[in-house]
Amino acid sequence: MSAAPHPDYEVVIGLEVHAQLRTASKLFSPAPVTYGAPPNHSVHPICLALPGVLPVLNARAVELAVRIALATHCSVHERSVFARKNYFYPDLPKGYQISQYEEPLASGGWIDVVTQDGDGSPGTRRIGLTRIHMEEDAGKSIHDPAIAGDDATRVDLNRSGVPLIEIVSEPDLRSPAEAAAYLRTLRAILRYVDVSDADLEKGHFRCDANLSLRARGAAALGTRTELKNLNSFRFVEEALEAEIERQAEILDGGGRVQQATLAYDPGTRRIRVLRVKENADDYRYFPDPDLVPLHLDTGRVERVRATLPELADQRRVRFQEQYGLPDSDARQLTEGRTLADFFEAAVAEYGPPKPVANWMLRDLLQALREQEREIDSAALTPQAFAKLIRLVDEGRTNARSARSLVGVLVAEGGDPERLVRERGLGSVSDSDVLESAVAEVLAAHPDHVAQYRAGERKMLNFFMGQVMRRTQGRADAGVVRAILERQLDA
Amino acid sequence: MSHPLATLAELRRALDRGEVSSLELVDAALARAEASARSLGLFLGLRSEAARDEAAAADARRARGALRSPLDGLPVAIKDNMLRQGEPTTCGSRILEGFVSPYTATAVAKLVEAGAIEIGRTNMDEFAMGSSTEHSTLGPARNPWHPERSTGGSSGGSAGAVAAGIVPGALGSDTGGSIRQPAGFCGVVGLKPTYGRVSRWGLVAFASSLDQIGVFARTAADAAWLFEAIAGHDPRDSTSLPEPSPRCSPDLDGDVSGLVLGLPREYLVEEGVDPRVLAAVRAAVSELEAAGAKLREVSLPHTRFAIASYYLIATAEASSNLARYDGVRYGHRAAGAQGLTDMYHRTRSEGFGAEVKRRILLGTYVLSAGYYDAYYRKAQQVRTLVRRDFEEAFRGCDAIVTPTSPEVAFPIGSRTEDPLRMYLSDVYTVSANLAGLPGVSIPCGFAHDLPVGLQLLGPPLEEARLLRLADAYQRRSDFHLQRPPEPA
Numbered sequence: 001m002s003a004a005p006h007p008d009y010e011v012v013i014g015l016e017v018h019a020q021l022r023t024a025s026k027l028f029s030p031a032p033v034t035y036g037a038p039p040n041h042s043v044h045p046i047c048l049a050l051p052g053v054l055p056v057l058n059a060r061a062v063e064l065a066v067r068i069a070l071a072t073h074c075s076v077h078e079r080s081v082f083a084r085k086n087y088f089y090p091d092l093p094k095g096y097q098i099s100q101y102e103e104p105l106a107s108g109g110w111i112d113v114v115t116q117d118g119d120g121s122p123g124t125r126r127i128g129l130t131r132i133h134m135e136e137d138a139g140k141s142i143h144d145p146a147i148a149g150d151d152a153t154r155v156d157l158n159r160s161g162v163p164l165i166e167i168v169s170e171p172d173l174r175s176p177a178e179a180a181a182y183l184r185t186l187r188a189i190l191r192y193v194d195v196s197d198a199d200l201e202k203g204h205f206r207c208d209a210n211l212s213l214r215a216r217g218a219a220a221l222g223t224r225t226e227l228k229n230l231n232s233f234r235f236v237e238e239a240l241e242a243e244i245e246r247q248a249e250i251l252d253g254g255g256r257v258q259q260a261t262l263a264y265d266p267g268t269r270r271i272r273v274l275r276v277k278e279n280a281d282d283y284r285y286f287p288d289p290d291l292v293p294l295h296l297d298t299g300r301v302e303r304v305r306a307t308l309p310e311l312a313d314q315r316r317v318r319f320q321e322q323y324g325l326p327d328s329d330a331r332q333l334t335e336g337r338t339l340a341d342f343f344e345a346a347v348a349e350y351g352p353p354k355p356v357a358n359w360m361l362r363d364l365l366q367a368l369r370e371q372e373r374e375i376d377s378a379a380l381t382p383q384a385f386a387k388l389i390r391l392v393d394e395g396r397t398n399a400r401s402a403r404s405l406v407g408v409l410v411a412e413g414g415d416p417e418r419l420v421r422e423r424g425l426g427s428v429s430d431s432d433v434l435e436s437a438v439a440e441v442l443a444a445h446p447d448h449v450a451q452y453r454a455g456e457r458k459m460l461n462f463f464m465g466q467v468m469r470r471t472q473g474r475a476d477a478g479v480v481r482a483i484l485e486r487q488l489d490a
Numbered sequence: 491m492s493h494p495l496a497t498l499a500e501l502r503r504a505l506d507r508g509e510v511s512s513l514e515l516v517d518a519a520l521a522r523a524e525a526s527a528r529s530l531g532l533f534l535g536l537r538s539e540a541a542r543d544e545a546a547a548a549d550a551r552r553a554r555g556a557l558r559s560p561l562d563g564l565p566v567a568i569k570d571n572m573l574r575q576g577e578p579t580t581c582g583s584r585i586l587e588g589f590v591s592p593y594t595a596t597a598v599a600k601l602v603e604a605g606a607i608e609i610g611r612t613n614m615d616e617f618a619m620g621s622s623t624e625h626s627t628l629g630p631a632r633n634p635w636h637p638e639r640s641t642g643g644s645s646g647g648s649a650g651a652v653a654a655g656i657v658p659g660a661l662g663s664d665t666g667g668s669i670r671q672p673a674g675f676c677g678v679v680g681l682k683p684t685y686g687r688v689s690r691w692g693l694v695a696f697a698s699s700l701d702q703i704g705v706f707a708r709t710a711a712d713a714a715w716l717f718e719a720i721a722g723h724d725p726r727d728s729t730s731l732p733e734p735s736p737r738c739s740p741d742l743d744g745d746v747s748g749l750v751l752g753l754p755r756e757y758l759v760e761e762g763v764d765p766r767v768l769a770a771v772r773a774a775v776s777e778l779e780a781a782g783a784k785l786r787e788v789s790l791p792h793t794r795f796a797i798a799s800y801y802l803i804a805t806a807e808a809s810s811n812l813a814r815y816d817g818v819r820y821g822h823r824a825a826g827a828q829g830l831t832d833m834y835h836r837t838r839s840e841g842f843g844a845e846v847k848r849r850i851l852l853g854t855y856v857l858s859a860g861y862y863d864a865y866y867r868k869a870q871q872v873r874t875l876v877r878r879d880f881e882e883a884f885r886g887c888d889a890i891v892t893p894t895s896p897e898v899a900f901p902i903g904s905r906t907e908d909p910l911r912m913y914l915s916d917v918y919t920v921s922a923n924l925a926g927l928p929g930v931s932i933p934c935g936f937a938h939d940l941p942v943g944l945q946l947l948g949p950p951l952e953e954a955r956l957l958r959l960a961d962a963y964q965r966r967s968d969f970h971l972q973r974p975p976e977p978a
Contacts, residue, residue: 045592045593048819049814049819050591050592050593050820051573051579051581051586051589051591051694051695051814052571052572052573052591052595052690052691052692052693052694052695053691053692054690054691054726054727054728054729055728056725056726056728057728084810086809086810086813086857088813088816088834090816090818090830093814093818093819094813094814095810095812095813095814095816096810096813153830155818155819282858282859284809284810284854284857284858284859284862286806286810286857286866288698289697289698289699289729289807290695290698290728290729291728291729292728292729
């Protein structure tokens with residue numbers, strides 16, 4: 001896939017993300033939010049839209065929505081209004097979705113996204129957020145004949161009324177890769193502030209993309225198309241690449257892009273037109289008379305702000321200042337909240353930050369990747385991790401052995417000191433053993449000894465390697481070096 | 491046994507003195523409802539067996555000295571748009587055929603909690619859309635005062651059931667006058683409380699920002715009892731007011747001295763009003779003045795836009811509220827449909843009557859892109875102006891007096907071909923719904939041998955003041971004691 005910018009056109013992308021809020025019950029109903037429950041079991045008369053039911057706003061959902069608004073630097077409006085979006089569909093029981101329209105919860109925020117510049121060097125771009133609003137999810141229509149039977153559609157209303165926030169970006173994104181980076185960052189923030197599990201596979205995080213092209217240097221935006229339901233980061237990039245190609249072909253041929261709603265088929269990697277927006281949908285929005293306007297005074301917003309954890313970008317800056325870490329280290333360590341917490345706990349135990357960062361970013365992350373784990377599901381504690389590094393510092397095991405133990409500790413936990421002992425990974429630092437090993441190596445390679453003595457000091461590494469081989473890599477490198485130098489210089 | 495036209499208070503005393511049992515009262519109510527079923531058409535369904543069982547249980551409670559409330563054991567009727575668990579509710583519509591509710595409306599639950607016994611479900615205009623109780627699967631309800639005349643609507647069944655002496659009290663709902671207008675037409679008391687006073691949980695929605703449950707009774711004192719029983723904050727209704735249930739009964743002492751009645755310049759004009767109706771209202775005002783109330787002219791300049799504003803807002807909300815009746819989950823589903831869209835079309839074409847369809851179409855249009863600003867938004871602006879008119883008027887008076895309707899009960903069938911004329915019969919009542927104010931209609935005389943209603947409107951939460959005035963008037967008049975002819 002080409003990551004190079006298009007030579008003739010500037011790409012303009014805006015994203016709409018729907019994220020499921022992490023609440024126990026639905027947005028306007030006491031029915032529980034579940035995943036994988038039998039169809040139509042997580043329901044209540046409210047989410048079935050029986051006659052006479054009325055919505056009652058879930059206060060926890062409001063708090064979570066305010067959290068993500070604050071975490072993305074939006075201003076939370078003192079007054080926002082729930083509106084009805086009217087359309088008929090079997091999985092929309094009321095015949096309308098309760099959303100926010102003219103007066104959303106929050107607007108005017110931004111997030112910083114790390115991107116690759118044209119020359120491949122990393123940079124940061126600030127992507128504006130137009131608005132954040134709350135809305136309820138629809139149910140699910142099941143057309144699969146295996147479940148629904150031939151010629152039938154079944155409706156599962158477990159998801160009906162589940163709380164969502166919609167986060168709408170400004171058309172600030174300039175490439176599919178940037179769009180994907182934005183989505184990853186946004187998802188990380190949602191998780192950082194405990195607002196959403198943002199699990200793509202469970203549909204907790206869904207994306208629609210608007211894309212248009214314009215001639216480089218042009219001020220006016222081109223006609224945009226909307227790609228619906230992109231449910232993986234990879235598909236977002238693929239779909240946008242495919243759509244850029246499609247629009248560029250039309251424009252190259254002197255044609256005009258038609259405003260349309262599109263779907264991307266990851267199997268064929270093709271774009272399909274769902275409907276052309278000649279006559280725009282008329283949802284007949286109006287304020288929901290069953291709900292009063294949502295009033296959020298400064299006090300309430302500030303109380304939510306006070307419960308926010310330190311955000312990733314603030315923490316990154318602090319890691320640079322407080323621990324003297326380079327930007328790339330600080331950035332990687334603060335991507336996830338639990339990883340950053342682990343780092344700080346390990347440093348508190350160990351002392352100097354840089355070795356902890358190195359061990360984490362190299363060996364710990366690799367072990368986590370290999371075992372497909374997140375740090376919070378690893379058996380390794382920050383204390384044990386600090387102890388392991390200290391064992392290396394003290395020469396009681398060497399770096400290679402310690403590295404091999406990181407995976408074990410991640411999977412099983414345990415005391416590093418005992419593991420070193422049980423697995424025979426302790427350093428050989430007994431000088432008698434090492435003295436004789438060195439003597440044997442020097443005796444076996446007289447030519448190399450002569451070269452060394454003639455001034456080829458790098459031969460020392462050769463001798464080190466030989467001694468390590470004889471001790472199966474367990475020799476304490478510092479002790480060996482000292483003995484070698486003494487015997488050679490004797 | 492007491493006369494069927496006895497009041498709740500009289501029946502309570504008879505029960506307490508052991509002159510009659512709850513079971514006898516319920517039996518009598520059911521018998522009268524059944525006997526008048528064909529001639530008056532006031533009930534969509536009777537709970538004969540359940541009501542008798544509940545009456546026997548109430549008698550047992552009384553024997554144990556464990557009465558739940560003064561309403562315990564007294565028969566009532568409920569408009570068929572308030573849900574009760576395990577029982578059907580149709581709203582007079584084919585589209586809800588077969589629907590049995592799994593839950594109970596708050597107002598109904600409170601009456602049940604108080605021990606009142608629901609004998610049945612009263613006839614109504616389909617989804618409460620109408621002013622005549624003609625638009626119903628059952629056919630028209632008939633006015634006990636004259637069977638060829640309308641009961642008014644949409645709560646015509648409840649008004650008629652109280653007027654005919656079937657029950658001493660009933661629940662109705664009022665979106666643009668649907669309690670007050672039929673109360674006026676049938677010669678009973680009808681109270682529409684402040685918007686948000688009585689929970690709408692379990693009330694089938696017509697127009698959410700206007701709908702309000704209220705009560706019918708023969709006297710203001712009875713209405714106060716019923717109102718106290720069903721009012722109060724409900725966390726299941728976000729528009730429910732935070733106030734606890736009011737105590738109105740202690741205010742009903744007949745003293746209205748010093749209360750200022752506002753007479754709106756725009757309402758008490760000859761134009762468009764039956765002069766005999768106006769004469770009855772003026773006489774009632776004089777009676778209240780004689781009782782010590784003061785009179786003052788007030789102005790409600792925007793009321794001439796109220797009907798238009800009301801029909802835009804009410805239909806807009808209705809078009810959305812009724813979208814859920816789609817044949818997918820409950821109620822009527824058309825047979826033989828070819829695909830989803832066809833199923834929707836057929837189900838809703840078959841399930842809704844002409845008046846409901848008319849309002850859904852109008853409301854859909856009002857909310858459509860390009861028309862929203864001209865209609866819906868403008869109507870909301872008018873609504874604000876109407877509310878301000880009342881705020882201004884109530885700076886100079888304690889209650890506002892008007893006729894309930896510009897005319898007496900009209901002949902059944904006389905307005906169905908002219909919906910606009912039907913809409914205009916709500917001219918005095920809709921403003922209170924737009925402004926969310928309480929209003930009461932009380933019998934204040936007769937014109938053309940049919941009852942005339944006097945409407946009292948008050949500031950928000952001042953139901954007790956309205957009932958005090960109504961009660962004081964009833965202490966000085968006997969219109970509420972007149973009996974309609976026995977049904978043929």
